Amino acid sequence: MDSGDPLRYSRQICLPEVGPEGQARLRKAKVLLAGLGGLGSPAALYLSAAGIGHLTLVDPDRVDESNLQRQVLYGTPDHGVLKTERARSRLQELNPFVNFTALATRVAAENASELLSGHDVVIDATDCFVSKALLNDTCAQLGIPLVHGSISGFEGRVTVFAPPAGPCYRCLYPEAARAEVANAASSGVVGALAGITGSMQAIETIKLIVDSPLLDPLIGRLWVYDSARARTSEFMIPKRSGCEGCKSFVPRQVIPLGQP
Ligand SMILES: [Zn+2]
Incomplete structure (x- = not known):
């Protein structure tokens, strides 16, 4: 499929970190976005605008009025509509040169491997520990880098899991699968923080795909943004010996370079 007018991407192609080769990589890339809520909305918008070749959108939910405070893909008339369907139409409007697959389903143990297979990067924009652990384990088995994001209250967190x-x-989080995460419904969150955190996930995804030596992905580092105090922290994440999640990892896939 045509990638669209080069003028559309000119402001990123002119960056030495991206260039025509990086744009060609973006056009060939296939990304899966799990969750079309507060994090998934900005991630989907910016990845579509950047000219990702194929974006798979996964979310079982319908738009609720309480979503509109932070889920900027949707508007007031969208109440009750499937998020995947509204997201696809909105994103196609933004960039008709992106291929979309919309799946109104939840990533579960029964379908995870089939859903994720064939993607170059997976974005975790879910709000549940069990889903996050499942995405982690499945990406591990398939050798796909996972861009993790989470928000609670005024705090946002992003990192990239790409073993080995x-x-x-x-x-x-060794106890992840057995814990219940505090999500927006129970703990509250500032809408604009979802925008920052989801946008950060979009940037990390683009960095992984472009794969320039000038870029430093957030692998093994946890970025924490305390928006209440406008402070940013970074923590090194050590590999845990005997970790059951790392056991099955295979080397990361190399995205073949396409013709610009
Ligand atoms: Zn591990």
């Missing part, structure tokens, strides 16, 4: 180069989600 770095740790995995279970290295960071």
Whole structure:
């Protein structure tokens, strides 16, 4: 499929970190976005605008009025509509040169391997520990880098799990699968923080795909943004010996370079 007018991407192609080769990589890339909520909305918008070749959108939910405070893909008339369908139409409007697959389903143990297979990067924009652990384990088995994001209250967190180069989600949260995460419904969150955190996930995804030596992906480092105090922190995440999540990792896939 045509990638669109080069003018569309001119402001990123002119960057030495991207260039025509990086743009060609973006056009060939296939990304899966799990969750079309507060994090998934900005991630989907910016990845579509950047000219990702194929974006798979996965979310079982319909738009609710309480979503509109932070889920900027949707508007007031969208109440009750499937998020995948509204997201696809909105994103196609933004960039008709992106291929979209919309799946109104939840990533579960029964379908995870089939859903994720064939993607170059997976973005975790879910709000549940069990889903996060499942995405981690499946990406591990398939050798796909996972861009993790989470938000609570005024705090946002982002990191990239891409073993064997770095740790995995279970290295960071060994008890993850047995815990219940505080999500927006129960703990509250500032809408603009979802925008920052989801946008950060879009940037990390683009960095992984462009794969320039001038870029330093957030592998093995946890970025924490305390928006209440406008402070940013970074923590090294050690690989945990005996981690059950890392056991099955295979080397990261290399995205073949396409013709610009
Ligand atoms: Zn691990």
